[in-house]
Amino acid sequence: MAEKKQLKRVDIIFTEECNFKQVLSEALQRSDDEIIQSLLDSGLRGRGGAGFPTGMKWKFTAQEEADERFIICNADEGEPGTFKDREILFKVPYKVFGGMAVGAKVIGAKEGYIYLRGEYKFLLDDLQKQLDDFHKLLDELGLDFRIHIVTGAGAYICGEESALFESMEGKRGEPRNKPPYPTINGYKGKPTVINNVETLVYALTICRLGAERFKSLGTNDSRGSKVFSISGDTPIPGIYELELGMTLENFVEEFGDGDTKSVQVGGAAGFCVPRKDFKDTIIGFEGVPTGGSMMLFNSSRSMYNVIHNYLEFFEEESCGQCTPCRVGCQQLLLGVEAVKRGDKPISYLDELLKLTETMKLTAKCGLGQSVANSFASIVDNFKEEMIY
Amino acid sequence: MINLNIDGIDVSVEEGKTVLDAAKKINVKIPTLCFHEDLCIAGNCRVCVVEQEGAKGLIASCAMPAHEGMKINTNTLKVRRSRKHIIELLLSEHNADCTKCYKNGSCELQELANEYRTGNQVFLDLVQEKNYTIDQSSPSIMKDDSKCIRCQRCVRTCEQLQAVSALAVANKGGEMKISSFFDKPLHEVVCTNCGQCINRCPTGALIEVNNIEDVWDAIYDENKHVVIQTAPAVRIGLGEELGFNPGARVTGKMVAALKRLGFNSVLDTQFTADLTIMEEGTELLTRLKKALVDGDKSVHLPMTTSCSPGWVKFIEHTFPEFLDNVSTCKSPQQMFGALAKTYYAQKRNLDPKDIVSVSVMPCTAKKFEADRPEMTDSGYKDVDYAITTRELAIMIKQAGLDFMELEDNEFDSLMGDSTGAATIFGATGGVMEAALRTAYELVTGREVPFENLNIQPVRGFAGVREASIKIEDPVDDWKFLDGVELRCAVAHGLRNAKELMTSVKNGKSNYHFIEIMACPGGCLGGGGQPIPTNQEIRDKRAAAIYEEDMSLPIRKSHENPEIIHIYNDFLGEPLGHKSHELLHTKYVKRERY
Ligand SMILES: Cc1cc2nc3c(=O)[nH]c(=O)nc-3n(C[C@H](O)[C@H](O)[C@H](O)COP(=O)(O)O)c2cc1C
Ligand code: SF4
Ligand code: SF4
Ligand code: SF4
Ligand code: SF4
Numbered sequence: 014m015a016e017k018k019q020l021k022r023v024d025i026i027f028t029e030e031c032n033f034k035q036v037l038s039e040a041l042q043r044s045d046d047e048i049i050q051s052l053l054d055s056g057l058r059g060r061g062g063a064g065f066p067t068g069m070k071w072k073f074t075a076q077e078e079a080d081e082r083f084i085i086c087n088a089d090e091g092e093p094g095t096f097k098d099r100e101i102l103f104k105v106p107y108k109v110f111g112g113m114a115v116g117a118k119v120i121g122a123k124e125g126y127i128y129l130r131g132e133y134k135f136l137l138d139d140l141q142k143q144l145d146d147f148h149k150l151l152d153e154l155g156l157d158f159r160i161h162i163v164t165g166a167g168a169y170i171c172g173e174e175s176a177l178f179e180s181m182e183g184k185r186g187e188p189r190n191k192p193p194y195p196t197i198n199g200y201k202g203k204p205t206v207i208n209n210v211e212t213l214v215y216a217l218t219i220c221r222l223g224a225e226r227f228k229s230l231g232t233n234d235s236r237g238s239k240v241f242s243i244s245g246d247t248p249i250p251g252i253y254e255l256e257l258g259m260t261l262e263n264f265v266e267e268f269g270d271g272d273t274k275s276v277q278v279g280g281a282a283g284f285c286v287p288r289k290d291f292k293d294t295i296i297g298f299e300g301v302p303t304g305g306s307m308m309l310f311n312s313s314r315s316m317y318n319v320i321h322n323y324l325e326f327f328e329e330e331s332c333g334q335c336t337p338c339r340v341g342c343q344q345l346l347l348g349v350e351a352v353k354r355g356d357k358p359i360s361y362l363d364e365l366l367k368l369t370e371t372m373k374l375t376a377k378c379g380l381g382q383s384v385a386n387s388f389a390s391i392v393d394n395f396k397e398e399m400i401y
Numbered sequence: 402m403i404n405l406n407i408d409g410i411d412v413s414v415e416e417g418k419t420v421l422d423a424a425k426k427i428n429v430k431i432p433t434l435c436f437h438e439d440l441c442i443a444g445n446c447r448v449c450v451v452e453q454e455g456a457k458g459l460i461a462s463c464a465m466p467a468h469e470g471m472k473i474n475t476n477t478l479k480v481r482r483s484r485k486h487i488i489e490l491l492l493s494e495h496n497a498d499c500t501k502c503y504k505n506g507s508c509e510l511q512e513l514a515n516e517y518r519t520g521n522q523v524f525l526d527l528v529q530e531k532n533y534t535i536d537q538s539s540p541s542i543m544k545d546d547s548k549c550i551r552c553q554r555c556v557r558t559c560e561q562l563q564a565v566s567a568l569a570v571a572n573k574g575g576e577m578k579i580s581s582f583f584d585k586p587l588h589e590v591v592c593t594n595c596g597q598c599i600n601r602c603p604t605g606a607l608i609e610v611n612n613i614e615d616v617w618d619a620i621y622d623e624n625k626h627v628v629i630q631t632a633p634a635v636r637i638g639l640g641e642e643l644g645f646n647p648g649a650r651v652t653g654k655m656v657a658a659l660k661r662l663g664f665n666s667v668l669d670t671q672f673t674a675d676l677t678i679m680e681e682g683t684e685l686l687t688r689l690k691k692a693l694v695d696g697d698k699s700v701h702l703p704m705t706t707s708c709s710p711g712w713v714k715f716i717e718h719t720f721p722e723f724l725d726n727v728s729t730c731k732s733p734q735q736m737f738g739a740l741a742k743t744y745y746a747q748k749r750n751l752d753p754k755d756i757v758s759v760s761v762m763p764c765t766a767k768k769f770e771a772d773r774p775e776m777t778d779s780g781y782k783d784v785d786y787a788i789t790t791r792e793l794a795i796m797i798k799q800a801g802l803d804f805m806e807l808e809d810n811e812f813d814s815l816m817g818d819s820t821g822a823a824t825i826f827g828a829t830g831g832v833m834e835a836a837l838r839t840a841y842e843l844v845t846g847r848e849v850p851f852e853n854l855n856i857q858p859v860r861g862f863a864g865v866r867e868a869s870i871k872i873e874d875p876v877d878d879w880k881f882l883d884g885v886e887l888r889c890a891v892a893h894g895l896r897n898a899k900e901l902m903t904s905v906k907n908g909k910s911n912y913h914f915i916e917i918m919a920c921p922g923g924c925l926g927g928g929g930q931p932i933p934t935n936q937e938i939r940d941k942r943a944a945a946i947y948e949e950d951m952s953l954p955i956r957k958s959h960e961n962p963e964i965i966h967i968y969n970d971f972l973g974e975p976l977g978h979k980s981h982e983l984l985h986t987k988y989v990k991r992e993r994y
């Protein structure tokens with residue numbers, strides 16, 4: 014059995030840096046290798062969903078031969094049930110800028126971009142003001158680096174890193190073939206670091222507190238703490254920073270309403286964990302990972318409606334380029350409807366499960382690959398609700 | 402070299418090659434749909450997936466670079482099941498009425514479905530859910546969304562090869578489709594009718610508007626005299642549809658087949674290709690004289706060719722400020738049409754209203770060109786129907802002819818004679834070469850200074866090619882050209898054309914004469930030619946064209962006896978009054994969307 018942690022609230026992300034200038038200045042004075050080493054030592058993994066070790070990402074990008082490199086903050090935050098990046102950008106944007114500046118120094122980027130979700134345009138004026146101040150600070154500290162804010166047009170798929178580059182290049186937001194990965198071929202075909210908003214703040218924090226402090230939190234596979242967006246049937250919805258590695262049982266004790274039937278961990282692209290598995294399920298990369306979204310459902314909820322809702326979302330948000338995802342999502346959506354209506358036998362659900370297996374194996378990007386997660390976990394665990 | 406193992410077999414490929422390339426090398430056929438040798442990799446159909454040891458999911462072999470030490474399996478349970486699913490998914494949103502489909506028998510989706518025996522339908526039929534539309538607005542191209550598998554081969558063709566981008570992807574999710582600017586009909590957008598997208602569409606979603614029935618009706622109509630003209634590139638392409646390997650020269654069999662089909666007269670577009678050289682060559686020399694001797698600033702140089710209707714429509718949309726640079730010569734097809742209903746009618750004692758003029762072309766844009774309102778100088782529609790090489794092959798099959806066994810036959814006379822110079826019109830650079838063979842000789846009295854008249858610098862498939870010829874010791878009439886270096890450029894494929902014209906526009910080049918063909922490879926790679934197409938096939942067709950040129954007794958347009966005759970007998974002189982009336986035209990500026 015993997016290492017478990019007790020639920021613990023942490024306060025790292027949102028604490029104000031009283032002397033930000035000093036924090037940043039000290040971080041920028043450290044050597045590139047030192048910074049990369051402490052990121053590697055800290056065990057920080059990306060907070061955007063895929064969980065790639067951040068230190069490696071920076072290291073690979075720094076190693077590439079290129080005349081130009083970029084660092085991009087992924088603030089597209091499109092996963093249903095996630096709203097923590099918005100809060101971070103609202104409360105402590107300068108920490109995000111700081112993380113980008115440190116990353117830019119390490120990889121040698123002169124330009125950085127924040128790809129801001131279209132729906133978050135209301136943050137734009139304030140962000141720009143703070144950014145202007147930040148640029149003055151960079152001038153004082155002598156770092157040749159500028160951050161630009163670009164806004165998305167509201168497609169979920171543009172949060173996928175390579176689709177995001179396409180979108181920034183003025184093209185249709187369609188994921189690219191990988192390899193080559195962004196560290197080699199990112200924005201404008203140049204080596205690019207792309208990190209989630211939260212990842213960048215932790216990166217800066219690790220520079221300040223050191224790898225050891227960060228590493229002391231969490232488990233072997235899931236170091237540190239993470240910001241959760243908690244919603245659904247909970248008396249206390251909101252944004253919480255928690256140490257990684259707690260069990261779902263522990264989590265539900267704290268956030269449930271006493272009648273929690275299941276928790277959707279990681280949004281529509283994540284897994285649905287039924288009550289019987291709460292005890293043995295760890296929230297983290299060794300168990301069920303999450304980009305932050307935690308949705309609690311109590312026994313009044315129809316899991317058919319839940320999966321139907323997710324499938325509608327995927328069917329619409331698939332970029333539509335690849336066959337398994339474009340047609341698969343339509344088939345799943347209409348398929349569960351047909352079973353519900355009785356137009357297709359119960360056994361058709363097994364055909365659909367096989368289909369999600371194919372989607373997972375063959376879809377071009379994470380969107381199509383992850384539809385199987387929620388579909389299989391809901392259909393397997395709540396089959397009767399799919400039928401009656 | 403990179404070493405990998407596929408299905409237990411070791412294979413080495415050069416760096417940069419894909420797993421698909423490597424599999425091909427050891428004769429393992431991996432099915433593909435979105436992949437096309439001419440295009441950048443999309444990796445969207447996913448039918449080419451294979452299993453890589455150690456990888457989480459399956460990998461798309463067309464998009465995966467071969468790595469050292471890779472272990473690949475192309476035929477596992479996972480692979481098979483996934484591929485079958487993908488084909489079934491494609492079919493579930495596909496209006497698969499194959500027996501009524503133009504591509505029946507030559508469709509990549511059908512072939513795959515057949516290979517995988519997707520008999521009983523597993524998934525729901527989505528076709529009723531969709532509001533599929535058929536765009537029949539264009540005289541050249543028909544687009545049927547119910548047959549589209551969204552592989553984007555057309556989009557990549559139009560953008561990457563042609564720089565036109567008439568087709569693009571619209572919407573997302575289940576609504577994703579191939580569309581034009583604001584979903585306007587193809588006829589109203591920048592589409593050049595080049596048909597390159599048709600050549601690369603794996604299904605029946607993009608096809609030529611076919612005129613097969615119209616032509617049969619004309620043949621069966623006893624009151625009509627039906628003449629057919631055949632473009633140069635047809636004779637080196639047609640064989641591919643009828644059992645020959647690429648590169649087969651089937652001129653004699655083609656003529657025999659056309660006679661058997663019942664055309665009253667089988668004539669040659671190459672005759673008017675030779676005529677084009679006379680008119681266009683004279684036009685060029687006249688422009689040069691005005692510019693160099695008379696100092697006339699209003700002369701537009703460089704002069705560009707005008708025989709590719711895809712190119713003409715492209716420049717009308719994209720560089721309308723250069724319309725005066727385009728030669729006023731009609732294309733050989735249209736010159737032929739105008740003469741068929743005047744000169745030919747007179748000589749044959751026919752009423753032009755009883756003549757149906759048909760052309761067989763390697764091209765879909767020729768259909769649009771034939772329909773242009775200005776193409777009626779004979780008082781009638783100069784060309785009634787333009788059919789493609791592919792349509793002719795269908796007619797030959799319908800007539801039950803065993804093409805491979807046909808005895809060679811010869812073109813009828815009066816507009817049936819031609820030269821090797823006309824044959825090479827079918828390859829990129831050919832018009833330039835033919836023009837130089839004639840112009841140089843007219844001006845200097847000597848043959849072009851190239852071995853066997855083969856002007857190598859303008860041949861080949863480089864996107865843009867340049868050549869210059871210094872004119873020395875010209876005959877008296879052309880003394881003013883003494884010492885002039887005639888600078889020429891050739892481009893094929895509209896992306897290259899755009900690049901070349903952009904450099905002209907930016908004042909970066911100072912050519913006198915430019916040849917442009919809309920299609921990659923020139924007409925031999927035309928949008929009406931046999932499918933498939935790729936560089937290897939285009940190479941073979943080009944070789945056939947140059948062989949055909951070498952095999953002909955006369956290889957310079959001005960030596961064509963019928964050409965000499967028509968000037969004496971009917972036209973007077975190049976650029977003369979009659980020529981102006983029948984053989985020259987003008988162009989219109991068009992919108993850019
Ligand atoms: C469909 C899809 C949507 C995504 N949306 C986001 C997003 O909104 N924000 C984000 O940070 N990452 C998103 N990602 C993950 C990114 O592709 C990428 O992995 C991430 O930005 C890397 O940052 P990290 O290493 O800091 O996590 C998405 C991935 C997929 C497949
Ligand atoms: S998996 Fe879906 S979103 Fe991703 S590339 Fe394919 S169609 Fe687009
Ligand atoms: S496009 Fe192909 S599969 Fe579809 S109907 Fe036509 S022949 Fe059949
Ligand atoms: S015919 Fe040519 S220009 Fe028109 S859509 Fe097809 S490729 Fe593009
Ligand atoms: S029209 Fe043809 S080439 Fe274009 S996406 Fe559809 S099937 Fe592919």
Ligand code: FES
Binds near residue numbers: 432433434445449461
């Ligand atoms: S052929 Fe490889 S993904 Fe389509």
